[in-house]
Amino acid sequence: MTLNSDNILLVTAGYDRTIRFWQANTACVYRTIMHEDSPTNCLAIHPLKTLLAAGSYQHIKMYDLMSNNPNPVMKLDQLQKNIVTLGFSEDKHFMFSGGEDHCVRIWDMRAAKTKANRQISVGAAVNCVTLHPNQAELLIGDQDGVICRWDMAGDKHEKYIIDSNNPSAIRSISINRDASMMAAVTSNGDCQIWSMTGFDSQTHLIRRTNFIAHKRYGLKCLFSPDMTLLATTSADGTAKIWRTSDFACLYELKHDRLQNWVWDCAFTSDSVFLITVCSDGKARLWSTETGNVTKEYIGHQKPVTCLAFDDRIFR
Amino acid sequence: MSLGGGDLQVILRRIRHGFIVCDDSELCDKIISQEVDNEQRRRNLAKSKGISLEKTDLLNTLRTEQDFILDELSHSPEWTTANVQVRRVRCETLGRLSEIKTENEAKRTVKIISWQDPSTAQTNNKHSNELFDFENDIDDSTSLFQRRTEPILPLKQPSPLTALIQSTTCKQNPFxxxxxxxxxxxxxxxxxxxxxxxxxxxxxxxxxxxxxxxxxxxxxxxxxxxxxxxxxxxxxxxxxxxxxxxxxxxxxxxxxxxxxxxxxxxxxxxxxxxxxxxxxxxxxxxxxxxxxxxxxxxxxxxxxxxxxxxxxxxxDDDDGSFHDxxxxxxxxxxxxxxxxxSLGKSSTNVIVQDISNENDPINDLNRLYESLNQKSYIFDYYLKLSSSKNVKLRIDVSGEQVRLDLLEKTSKLPWQSMSLTTQRLVDCNILNKDRSRKRDRTRVYLVFESQQESSGAQSYETYELESTIEIAEQFRDQILNIIKLKNPQGHDTYEQHQQQRENTKKRRSFFNILGVGNPNTG
CATH class of the missing domain: 3.10.20.90 (Phosphatidylinositol 3-kinase Catalytic Subunit; Chain A, domain 1)
Known part of the structure; x- marks a missing residue:
C-alpha cells in the first residue's frame, strides 16, 4: 500500500460557517468552503467520495469532492427548519435526511438528477436517523424520546415504535456492523443497548441493558468498525470509549477543563483512532489503544459541531 | 470632442501635438496618420498660392487664409461610428461587474432541487397509528431499496491514516x-x-x-x-x-x-x-x-x-492524555x-519587572525604551483635586506625548481631548494604598510642569486619576521610565520643589498646633 493521504477525507464544519478539509496526517487545511447561509448541522460523504452533503437550515447543499469548486453543485431546498442528520446508502442509491420538521426524507440518487422519493413524519423533531446495515430500514430517534423503525423496502412501508417510554430525547443511534446490537444515547446521558436480530427478514429488537454514560447530555454514540468498541460523546467535555463485550469504560477522553461540548466522532476503518470535534473549535485524533491525543486539528474560529470522515481504499 | 473649446485648428493641433496617453477609440491615431497627407496637401496649396511655408507661421495662415480654412475643413477628419473601432480598455467597475456575472453563472450551475411531496396514496394502512401520518407512494421502489440479507463481516481494514501517522515522525507545529x-x-x-x-x-x-x-x-x-x-x-x-x-x-x-x-x-x-x-x-x-x-x-x-x-x-498513563x-x-x-x-494591560511590565531584578543593564535599557511604545489606559479623572466628581478618561502614552481623551461629555472642562508633551512630564505617583478606602482601586497623580511663571519659579499641574491597582502600577512604571528618558532634570526640580513645600507645610502645621492649643489653655 502506498502511503499517501489521497484516500483520507476528513471534513469538519460548525458555527463559523466554513467547511474545512483537513490533511488528516499533517493537520493542515487544504480546502475551505464558505457555507454562508447558516451553520452546518451535519455532513455526509458519498460512498464513492465524489460528493459531500452538508445539512443546514432549510436546505442541503452538495459539494463536489473531485474539484475545487467553492460553490455547491446541487442544492436541495424547499425544506422546513434545520436538517440535523444525513446519510447515504452503501449502494449509493439514495440519501436520507432528517430534520426538525418531524420528517425523514429519502432522496433518490440513481438518476443524474436527484429527486424526492418518499418521506415519513414522526411525532417530534427528528434528532438522529441511522441506516440499518441491511440497507432497507431506518431507525429514527426524536425529541420526545421515541425510537422507531421504518421499513422502507417492505411492501407496506411499515414503521414500528420501538420504544416510547423514554423520559428524554434520543440524541444518537448506532447499529453494529453485523446488526447484532443497537446503541442509543439520550439527553440525560443514558446509554441504552438493544439486541438485534441481524439480517433476518424480520428485524426484532430486545432491550438488553442501559447505563449512565455521561452526567450531562449525550450527543453521539458510535460503534467501531471492528465492533469491539462503542464511543459516546457528551456535553460534559468528554468522549468515552466503552468495550462492547461488557460495557466497561476503557478511556475517558477529556477535551478541556471548560466543559466544551464534544459534538461528533468518527472511527478510522481499523478502529485504531477516534476523531472527535469539540466546541473549543478543535478536532482531535485519539488513539483508542492508549486514550491519548495524537493530533489536534486547529483552525475553526467557532465551535465545530460535525465531521465526516472516510478512509476506505478502493481497489 | 471638447478638447479645444470649439476652435477646429486648436483641436486638430492638440491631437497632433498632444501627448496622448489613452486612445481607446483610436480616433487620435487616425487623425495623426492623416498628418502626412495633410502636410503634402498644404505644401501644394501653399505653392499654388505662392506662400513660402518656411517664412510664415503655418497656424496663423491656416486660420486666416480663406483657402486654407476651406481646405482644412473640407479635409477635416470625419468619422462615423462605423469606421471607429470602439475598443475600450475595461475599467475597474466593468471588470468587477463581469466577475460578478461569472460568479453568478457559477452559482446558476448549482442544480436546485426542491422537495416535492411524493404523490401520496392515502390508503388507510392498518399498521399506521396516531403518532404517524403515513405517506405512501406508488413508485418503483424495488430497486431503490435492496435489502441485504447476508451479514457483513466486522471491518478490520488497515487505515491509511494509521499507516501515515505511524510511518512519519510527524513534527508538531509549535505554532x-x-x-x-x-x-x-x-x-x-x-x-x-x-x-x-x-x-x-x-x-x-x-x-x-x-x-x-x-x-x-x-x-x-x-x-x-x-x-x-x-x-x-x-x-x-x-x-x-x-x-x-x-x-x-x-x-x-x-x-x-x-x-x-x-x-x-x-x-x-x-x-x-x-x-x-x-x-x-x-x-x-x-x-x-x-x-x-x-x-x-x-x-x-x-x-x-x-x-x-x-x-x-x-x-500509558490514562490521565496523561487529559493532562497533555x-x-x-x-x-x-x-x-x-x-x-x-484597550486597557493597555499587557503583562509586559510584569515580565520587565522580573528581568529588572536581575539588574542586567541591557535589559534595563530595553525596558526603558519599551516604555516609549504607545499604550492606552482607562482612568477616572477627578475634575478637582480630592473632589468626588469624575469622568472617564482614556490616556494614550507614548514616548512623544501623553494624550488625554475624555470618554464622557462634560461641561466642567474646557477640553475634550488634550495632548501634553512628555518633555513636561515630571512625576507620577500612586496614593499610598493604606489610605485608599476602596481595596481594588487606587488614585494616581500625574504631574506636569506648566508654563514658567514671570517670577521664573516653576508651577506644576496635577491630574488626579483613579483605576485598578494593576493598571495604575503599569501606568506609573511607564511614565517614570519616560521621565527618566525625557525629562530627568524636571523631575529633580520637582522633587526639590516638593521637598520645600513639605518643609513649609510642616512648619505651618507646627504653628497651627500651637495656635489651636493656645485658646484651649487660655
Whole structure:
C-alpha cells in the first residue's frame, strides 16, 4: 500500500460557517468552503467520495469532492427548519435526511438528477436517523424520546415504535456492523443497548441493558468498525470509549477543563483512532489503544459541531 | 470632442501635438496618420498660392487664409461610428461587474432541487397509528431499496491514516494554535488582511492572509505557523511568537528600523502595510531597535516542552492524555486580548519587572525604551483635586506625548481631548494604598510642569486619576521610565520643589498646633 493521504477525507464544519478539509496526517487545511447561509448541522460523504452533503437550515447543499469548486453543485431546498442528520446508502442509491420538521426524507440518487422519493413524519423533531446495515430500514430517534423503525423496502412501508417510554430525547443511534446490537444515547446521558436480530427478514429488537454514560447530555454514540468498541460523546467535555463485550469504560477522553461540548466522532476503518470535534473549535485524533491525543486539528474560529470522515481504499 | 473649446485648428493641433496617453477609440491615431497627407496637401496649396511655408507661421495662415480654412475643413477628419473601432480598455467597475456575472453563472450551475411531496396514496394502512401520518407512494421502489440479507463481516481494514501517522515522525507545529487566525474564509467579508511577511534572518518571504481581529502577536504566530507548514528552510529557531517583532518594511523586505515594531496587542486590522518584516528579537546589543517583545502570556514560555510531551503517544498513563491536551498552549481568547489591548494591560511590565531584578543593564535599557511604545489606559479623572466628581478618561502614552481623551461629555472642562508633551512630564505617583478606602482601586497623580511663571519659579499641574491597582502600577512604571528618558532634570526640580513645600507645610502645621492649643489653655 502506498502511503499517501489521497484516500483520507476528513471534513469538519460548525458555527463559523466554513467547511474545512483537513490533511488528516499533517493537520493542515487544504480546502475551505464558505457555507454562508447558516451553520452546518451535519455532513455526509458519498460512498464513492465524489460528493459531500452538508445539512443546514432549510436546505442541503452538495459539494463536489473531485474539484475545487467553492460553490455547491446541487442544492436541495424547499425544506422546513434545520436538517440535523444525513446519510447515504452503501449502494449509493439514495440519501436520507432528517430534520426538525418531524420528517425523514429519502432522496433518490440513481438518476443524474436527484429527486424526492418518499418521506415519513414522526411525532417530534427528528434528532438522529441511522441506516440499518441491511440497507432497507431506518431507525429514527426524536425529541420526545421515541425510537422507531421504518421499513422502507417492505411492501407496506411499515414503521414500528420501538420504544416510547423514554423520559428524554434520543440524541444518537448506532447499529453494529453485523446488526447484532443497537446503541442509543439520550439527553440525560443514558446509554441504552438493544439486541438485534441481524439480517433476518424480520428485524426484532430486545432491550438488553442501559447505563449512565455521561452526567450531562449525550450527543453521539458510535460503534467501531471492528465492533469491539462503542464511543459516546457528551456535553460534559468528554468522549468515552466503552468495550462492547461488557460495557466497561476503557478511556475517558477529556477535551478541556471548560466543559466544551464534544459534538461528533468518527472511527478510522481499523478502529485504531477516534476523531472527535469539540466546541473549543478543535478536532482531535485519539488513539483508542492508549486514550491519548495524537493530533489536534486547529483552525475553526467557532465551535465545530460535525465531521465526516472516510478512509476506505478502493481497489 | 471638447478638447479645444470649439476652435477646429486648436483641436486638430492638440491631437497632433498632444501627448496622448489613452486612445481607446483610436480616433487620435487616425487623425495623426492623416498628418502626412495633410502636410503634402498644404505644401501644394501653399505653392499654388505662392506662400513660402518656411517664412510664415503655418497656424496663423491656416486660420486666416480663406483657402486654407476651406481646405482644412473640407479635409477635416470625419468619422462615423462605423469606421471607429470602439475598443475600450475595461475599467475597474466593468471588470468587477463581469466577475460578478461569472460568479453568478457559477452559482446558476448549482442544480436546485426542491422537495416535492411524493404523490401520496392515502390508503388507510392498518399498521399506521396516531403518532404517524403515513405517506405512501406508488413508485418503483424495488430497486431503490435492496435489502441485504447476508451479514457483513466486522471491518478490520488497515487505515491509511494509521499507516501515515505511524510511518512519519510527524513534527508538531509549535505554532498550531495560531492556525485559527487564518483570514482566508474572511476575505469576502473584508475581515482579512493580506500582506507579505519577510523573514529577515531566514531570508524568506511569505504571503499571509490573516483575519483582521488577530493581534500583532497572533499574526506573528500565524505567519510562523504558515512558515513551518510550508516547510521553509531554515527552520525558525524560536517557538514563541513573542520572541519576534513585526516591523514595517519596504518593497524589498528591508525593515524600516526607524519606526518601532508594531504594537503586539493591537489588532492587525488597524495597520495597513503591504510588506512587514519579521525580525527575531536579539536582546543583546540591539538596543537601538528599541524594543523587547512583550510576552502577552506567561504560559507561552515552555511550549516546546509541551509539544514534545504530547508527541509521545506511548505514554500509558490514562490521565496523561487529559493532562497533555489541556496543558497544551492555548493563546488567550480574542475577547481577553481585546480587553487587554484597550486597557493597555499587557503583562509586559510584569515580565520587565522580573528581568529588572536581575539588574542586567541591557535589559534595563530595553525596558526603558519599551516604555516609549504607545499604550492606552482607562482612568477616572477627578475634575478637582480630592473632589468626588469624575469622568472617564482614556490616556494614550507614548514616548512623544501623553494624550488625554475624555470618554464622557462634560461641561466642567474646557477640553475634550488634550495632548501634553512628555518633555513636561515630571512625576507620577500612586496614593499610598493604606489610605485608599476602596481595596481594588487606587488614585494616581500625574504631574506636569506648566508654563514658567514671570517670577521664573516653576508651577506644576496635577491630574488626579483613579483605576485598578494593576493598571495604575503599569501606568506609573511607564511614565517614570519616560521621565527618566525625557525629562530627568524636571523631575529633580520637582522633587526639590516638593521637598520645600513639605518643609513649609510642616512648619505651618507646627504653628497651627500651637495656635489651636493656645485658646484651649487660655
Amino acid at each position: 498550531a494554535n495560531y492556525a485559527k487566525f487564518d483570514g482566508t474564509p474572511n476575505i469576502s467579508s473584508n475581515q482579512a488582511k493580506t500582506f507579505t511577511v519577510h523573514f529577515k534572518f531566514q531570508k524568506q518571504k511569505l504571503p499571509v492572509i490573516v483575519s483582521s481581529n488577530a493581534t500583532v502577536t497572533e499574526t506573528i504566530g500565524f505567519a510562523c505557523y504558515k512558515y513551518t507548514m510550508e516547510n521553509l528552510e531554515p527552520i525558525l529557531t524560536q517557538k514563541d511568537p513573542s520572541k519576534y517583532s513585526l516591523y514595517i518594511g519596504d518593497d524589498d523586505g528591508e525593515a524600516e528600523e526607524e519606526f518601532p515594531p508594531l504594537t503586539n496587542e493591537r489588532a492587525i486590522g488597524q495597520y495597513d502595510f503591504p510588506h512587514l518584516v519579521l525580525i527575531e528579537q536579539v536582546t543583546q546589543g540591539k538596543v537601538s531597535t528599541s524594543s523587547i517583545p512583550s510576552t502577552s502570556d506567561g504560559t507561552y514560555t515552555d511550549d516546546d516542552e509541551n509539544y514534545n510531551d504530547s508527541n509521545e503517544v506511548d505514554d 491536551s489541556s496543558r497544551s498552549i492555548t493563546p488567550p481568547s480574542s475577547e481577553h486580548r481585546k480587553s487587554s489591548s
